[in-house]
Amino acid sequence: MPRLPHRLGLALAACLVAGPACAAKVARIDIQGVADPAVAQNVRTALSLNDELDKDLSARRLNYLLRQAERETREALEPFGYYSPTITIRRSDRDLPVGQRAEPPATDADAVDDPDDGDEAGTDGGAPAAASTTPRRDPKRTLTVDIQIVLGEPVRVRREQVDVDGPGAGDGGVREALAAFAPREGAVLDHTVYEAGKKRISNALLQHGYFDADLASHRVEVTRADFAADIDLRWTTGERYRLGEARFQQDPKPIIRDDLLQKLVNWEPGAPYDAAKLDRLRRSLVALDYFGLVDVSALPENASERTVPVEVSLSPAPRSIYTVGASYGTISGPGVNLGVERRYLNSLGHKALAQLDYAKDRKALTLQYKVPAFAWLDGWYTASLQAVDEVNPYINSRRVEFVASRSGQYNDHLNLLASLHVLRERWLINVADDGEGGLSPLPYRYGSYVFPALEATYVDVDDRLDPRRGAGGTLLLRGGRGGADGNTTFLQVHARVQWFHGFDADSKLILRGEAGHTFSGSFLDLPPSLRFYAGGDRSVRGYDWHEIGPRVEVDGDVYYTGASNVVTASVEYERYFKGPWGAAVFVDSGSAFEGKRPDMHTGVGFGVRWRSPVGPVRIDIARGLKSPDSPFTLHFAIGADL
Known part of the structure; x- marks a missing residue:
């Protein structure tokens, strides 16, 4: 048996004697001196030691x-x-067993390479450190590593030359990306910002059809002594490609006529290539809701004479949607919901919907027929008929309404709707002196109205389901003539706005506001469906639904008459603590009122938030401040804010 070299034998013997004393664990790494969480996280991720936490x-x-x-x-x-930082690394023993003595920090004599780790291997040929031949007193050391960083002066951009040569130099989208490039002269050389700016320009060239663009120069020179960097970026674009014909493929079989889908194509063959036009076509096809899969692909590799063919692959969605559900409302009581929708009735893309909401104190039947509209703006021609019967402590009303409308998507953020309404309503909310010092209900009142309405909906947020940044709102203008004698006229304007501001990934501020006004010489002749109310969810929490505003009482029953004006405002702070769960605090205030001065009611409260798979869930508990006897109210909502 060959004899082991003397020194290697000593080392093996030392480890055999020490046994588990050779092992230690790093429980935590503390990074100090770095205020930016992104920088600290990048340091932590780069550390090989971070992958060895809690290992022997x-x-x-x-x-x-x-x-x-x-x-x-x-x-x-x-x-x-930061190219010239000062870095100090210390280790210390931690959580020693009672009676054990902490070992001193590692010295240079301890810092030898590990011969078992490939490129880490190495030896100076000397004898092992004396400490390695002595058994450790603490076989279960737990260490904490502190990394102290002094960032020092950062490297700044001294010169930057970023440009495009060729036909694309005059392209508006490309020039916009060039103008947005960062970092500029004098700014800190942040490579993440640099790469994002470079990618933005490359994407602009591709999105505008410069598929032959080449990055002729891409150089960043850093002079550490001067804390300076010079950037040189330059593209040559080549000729711009053109859009070809869009070809539709419906699999397994066509359900909608091709000539109908071709109306959605918003370019003529030979037009300059623009990826935004392809995205607009994709969104228009998705909005039709005929197809479960929509894939719009440009194929520059198959271009002929720089004309790019466009392939559109479509798979039909299930033709019918059936819905069955249960509901409960504090006003309407328990109920059921039944519905059926036909996504497409024929190859012309017509749709139909029937829905029944049947609750104890509220019944509603809705029938709807929709025809796709492509002229001017993508949208729908819609005819709907709705019958509603509602009797509760707040209202006694029965109405039938027919609506014919045309919607149109003006741009990515703005949707417009023009409609004509024919309304017949019967209601009872007013009272009169019965001649004996009491009050008695008036007979049912009737009104028939015909009026047009214009509505604009604007949404510009980062995420429609759970927005953290941006704003949205609606503006409604409607007016017409009607009433029992046909001589009552009215004009209404109603606006709602919401603004979202995220402080970080887990918290945001939400501001809401609402204002409405009715111009009418005989407001009490307007039916309840044309009046304004305040109180309840999405209005002033801490008060019941429609509770704020004019009211009358008859034999203990309260009738809320609604008002010609409304104003509400809300401030809400929302924060998530762990995973999908969070909380919110809020202050709401508002009123539905007559005259010029509102009787403001304010409510305060807190709530629980849950980011569920089907959208945000909000449960709020609030209390009105108008009266010391005001009860607490519970509010529940599910789905997007917008």
Whole structure:
């Protein structure tokens, strides 16, 4: 049996004697001196030591990782412009058993390379450190590693030359991307910002059809001594490609006529290539709701004479949608919901819907027929008929309404709707003196109205389901003539706005506002469906539905008459703490009123938030401040704010 070299034998004997004393664990890495969370996270991710947390490490392996940490930290700071930081790394024993003594920090003599780790291997040929031949007193050491960083002066851009040569130099979208490039002269050389700016220009060239564009020069020169960087970026674009004919493929069989779908194509063959036109076609096809899969693909590799063919692959969605559900409302009582929708009745894309909402104190039947509209703006021609019977402490009303409308998507954020309404309503909410000092209900009142309405809906947010940044709102203008004698006229304007501001990934501020006014010489002749109310969900929490505003009482029953004006406002702060769960606090205020001065009612409260798979769920508890006897109210909502 060959004899082991003397020194190697001593080392093996030392480890056999020490046993588990060779092992240590790093429980935590503290990174100090870096205020930016993104920079600190990049440092932590770059550390090989971070992958070894809570693992048994030999002394040599641990010391090697500590030595590597200085280099890894330095490299992790460079993408943020810090090329000359001062880095100090310390380790300390932690959580020692009672009676054990902490060992001193590692010295240079301890920091030897691990011969078992490939490129880490190495030896100076000397004898092992004396400490390695002595058994450790603490076989279960737990260490904390502190990385202290002094960032120093960052590297700043001294010169930047970013340009495009060729036909694309005059393209508006490309020039816009060039103008938005960062970092500019004098700014810190943040490589993340630099790469994003470079990618923005490359994407603009591709989206505008410069498929032959080439990055002729891409160089960043850093002079550490001067804390300066010089950027040189230049593209040559080549000729711009053109859009070809759009070809539709419906699989497994066509359900909608091709000539109908061709009306959605918003370019003529030979037009300059623009990816925004393809995206508009895709969104128009999705909005039709005929297809479960919509794929719009440009194929520049199949271009002929720089004309790019466009392939549109479509798979039909299920033709019928059936809905069955249960409901409960504090006003309407328990109920059921039944519905059926036909996504497409024929190859012309007509749709039909029938829906029944049947609750104890509210019944509604809705019938709807829709025809796709492509002239001027994508949208729908819609005819709907709705019958509603509602009797509760707030209202006694029965109405039938026919609506003919035309909707149109003006742009990515603005949708317009023009409609004509024919309304017949019977209601009872007013009272009169019965001649004996009491009040008695008036007979039912009737009114028939014909009026047009214009509505604009604007939404510009980062996420429609759970917005954190942006704004949205609606503006409604309607007016006409009617009443019992046909001589009552009215004109209404009603606006709602919402604004979202995210402070970070887990918190945001929400501001809401509402204002409405009715111009009419005989407001009491207007039916309840044309009046304004306040109170309840999405209005002033802390008060019941429609509770705020004019009211009358008859034999203990309260009738809320509605008003010609409404104004509400809300401030809400929302924060998520762990996973999908969060909380909110809010203040709401508002009133439905007659005259010029509102009788403002304010409610305060808090709520629970849950980001469920089907949308945000909000449960709020609120209390009105108008009266010391005001009860607490519970409010529940599910779905998007907008």
